[in-house]
Amino acid sequence: MYLLHNIQSSVIESLSELYGQEFTEKDFQINQTKPEFEGDYTVVLFSLLKKTGRAPQALGEELGNHILETKPDLFSKYNIIKGFLNFSVADSYWMNLINDHYEDERFGKQSLNGKKVMVEYSSPNTNKPLHLGHLRNNFLGWSVAEILKANGFTVFKSSIVNDRGMHICKSMIAWEKWGNGETPESSGKKGDHLVGDFYVMFENELRKQAIELKQKEDADDVSHYDEVQQQKLIELQQRRNKLLEEPQTKATAEKIAKLDDDMMETRRGATAIMGEVKQMLLDWEAGKPEVIDLWKMMNSWVYEGMDVTYKLIGSDFDRTYYESNTYLLGKDIIQDGLDRGVFYRKPDNSVWIDLTSDGLDEKLVLRKDGTSVYITQDIGLAKQKYDEYKIDQSIYVIGNEQNYHMKVLKLICQKLGLSYADNIHHLSYGMVELPTGKMKSREGTVVDADDVVAEMEKEAQIKTEELGKVKDFTPEELAGLYHIIGLGALKFFLLRVDPKNTIEFDPSKTIDFVGFTAPFIQFNYARIKSILRKNELQKNIHLPLDFLPLEKELISSIEKYPAIIKQASEELNPSAIAIYIYNIAKTFSSFYTEHSIANAESEEKKQLRLRLAIMTANVIKSGMGLLGIDVPERM
RNA sequence: GGUCCGGUAGCUCAGCUGGAUAGAGCAUCAGCCUUCUAAGCUGAGGGUCAUUGGUUCGAAUCCAAUCCGGAUCACCA
Numbered sequence: 001m002y003l004l005h006n007i008q009s010s011v012i013e014s015l016s017e018l019y020g021q022e023f024t025e026k027d028f029q030i031n032q033t034k035p036e037f038e039g040d041y042t043v044v045l046f047s048l049l050k051k052t053g054r055a056p057q058a059l060g061e062e063l064g065n066h067i068l069e070t071k072p073d074l075f076s077k078y079n080i081i082k083g084f085l086n087f088s089v090a091d092s093y094w095m096n097l098i099n100d101h102y103e104d105e106r107f108g109k110q111s112l113n114g115k116k117v118m119v120e121y122s123s124p125n126t127n128k129p130l131h132l133g134h135l136r137n138n139f140l141g142w143s144v145a146e147i148l149k150a151n152g153f154t155v156f157k158s159s160i161v162n163d164r165g166m167h168i169c170k171s172m173i174a175w176e177k178w179g180n181g182e183t184p185e186s187s188g189k190k191g192d193h194l195v196g197d198f199y200v201m202f203e204n205e206l207r208k209q210a211i212e213l214k215q216k217e218d219a220d221d222v223s224h225y226d227e228v229q230q231q232k233l234i235e236l237q238q239r240r241n242k243l244l245e246e247p248q249t250k251a252t253a254e255k256i257a258k259l260d261d262d263m264m265e266t267r268r269g270a271t272a273i274m275g276e277v278k279q280m281l282l283d284w285e286a287g288k289p290e291v292i293d294l295w296k297m298m299n300s301w302v303y304e305g306m307d308v309t310y311k312l313i314g315s316d317f318d319r320t321y322y323e324s325n326t327y328l329l330g331k332d333i334i335q336d337g338l339d340r341g342v343f344y345r346k347p348d349n350s351v352w353i354d355l356t357s358d359g360l361d362e363k364l365v366l367r368k369d370g371t372s373v374y375i376t377q378d379i380g381l382a383k384q385k386y387d388e389y390k391i392d393q394s395i396y397v398i399g400n401e402q403n404y405h406m407k408v409l410k411l412i413c414q415k416l417g418l419s420y421a422d423n424i425h426h427l428s429y430g431m432v433e434l435p436t437g438k439m440k441s442r443e444g445t446v447v448d449a450d451d452v453v454a455e456m457e458k459e460a461q462i463k464t465e466e467l468g469k470v471k472d473f474t475p476e477e478l479a480g481l482y483h484i485i486g487l488g489a490l491k492f493f494l495l496r497v498d499p500k501n502t503i504e505f506d507p508s509k510t511i512d513f514v515g516f517t518a519p520f521i522q523f524n525y526a527r528i529k530s531i532l533r534k535n536e537l538q539k540n541i542h543l544p545l546d547f548l549p550l551e552k553e554l555i556s557s558i559e560k561y562p563a564i565i566k567q568a569s570e571e572l573n574p575s576a577i578a579i580y581i582y583n584i585a586k587t588f589s590s591f592y593t594e595h596s597i598a599n600a601e602s603e604e605k606k607q608l609r610l611r612l613a614i615m616t617a618n619v620i621k622s623g624m625g626l627l628g629i630d631v632p633e634r635m
Numbered sequence: 636g637g638u639c640c641g642g643u644a645g646c647u648c649a650g651c652u653g654g655a656u657a658g659a660g661c662a663u664c665a666g667c668c669u670u671c672u673a674a675g676c677u678g679a680g681g682g683u684c685a686u687u688g689g690u691u692c693g694a695a696u697c698c699a700a701u702c703c704g705g706a707u708c709a710c711c712a
Contacts, residue, residue, distance in 0.1 A: 515660040598671045
């Protein structure tokens, strides 16, 4: 039981015994005592005054005395300042904590609670390699899964691979046209990068063709458009003309830009090369052998390449779903919902659900030709996950651009009365943006995942060589160290921020290795390990029963680790762990500078500090482990 | 236009289930390596917590309105 909960229940008990009144932990607040006052935990009395009918000073004294009497093992003294009742935790309490847990590497982690959770994350497209945005997703998903495990859940990590559709056909077409039979082996390129290069080639050609259509349009030649396209372009053009007549504000300029985009999108759809893509998609769905073979071959290149990246960054999955297997799922559920009146059919035969009463819009769930849309298979996959694993909670790690989509998915499942609907949870996270704005693979403004990891490792190497502390390392050990530090710095950079916030990444600046960073934490871990190599721990020694302020600060912050894991698990928020671990490393760093462990005032003091150092190292290693960050023995 | 998210130090971010004088890191300035690893430590300066109003003993935190930035509202995925 955490100290905080211990204190809460002590207060509730005492209030009951003193005044015969029942309170809950929500009726009053307990804070960490501010450093400028004496004490460790503070009971804020204001909210208790009315019901108890006591003045702050009187209530504080009565409560303070009573708790001191009934819980002498917990508190040693108290003081009251204004309405704040500050308790000092008994040194014996800290001592017991140290004796009970200094060798406990699982400290803070809970035993199995019998609940099962699936965390879906990563979910890549197979037409291009992973970029920095995917890294945030991967780090978040992996970390959240580990945090849930630490809190007692049985966790299944899953990924849905988007392996079919327009995007991969684009790469396939480009490879057919310009590939000359190129393979990862023949080109020496990583498979996912090779396929991504063809995607970029395709986009370049597509852009070129769309601009050509625009030029023909300007010359009054609209023969390349079918009737629907012509009509759409005319309509967009009319809306554009109308806007031009209005006063030119920022808002109208934006609207015009949007219309320009829409018109260009229509032109792109009308290009010859997009025609080829559409045909290829039809051929794929019809199972045309040469298309299927090409598709399998190019996807296999991507998988090989991505496996290398996943291994590099430490992502793993218990279950991988492929969209080529799931894209037909969900139709039977739609039919069932149609029979039960959850959905309705429009005259053109398409199937919809009306979500306007929930503040959303009408949503299509089946096209007029009976084929499914994205949400259809998501409904199906949600069910499949539940059927396969009987999960109690289903977490989706997906960017905030899909907030609306996920809201709709959950709402539809709820309206269908599916038992698992309420347990669908979207862990929404913000985009990683460049100083110039959003990364766009179409425009080639992406930070490649493999590249950024390599750069971080290079940076770790430069810093390490400058400091020259590990000159005796073998080349393999050095490479391992650079990886631990470089990848650690990157993961920490992306995980220390609240998931929902946007992160700005400036490729022209290197990510810090000093301050609020993984290398700082790793450095303090290495310092502890160095001490532990040089100083022997003696068991069965009597420890001195008093603490210096920094010693107490350390043990007090170690004590909070279990509560932090719980909080991070409830909030699905690795940044809570990151901030906590940084703070404990910082406290240790001050302690380290201020007090010697090896040359402590007495052998007893040295043994106490060794135990504090061990516990700090355990918590750092454990907490960083939950973020997917390794810690080095030396650096 | 509807919905959602954000606006805290020059920059990047904590704090947001209401509590004591709003905290870190970077950057700037001043100190500290013959002593366990200086990727460090100590200190200084730096704030109308977007604005206005409300609720309250007490508001960065809750409520309302406004301003700014972003996302989204596809028979794309």
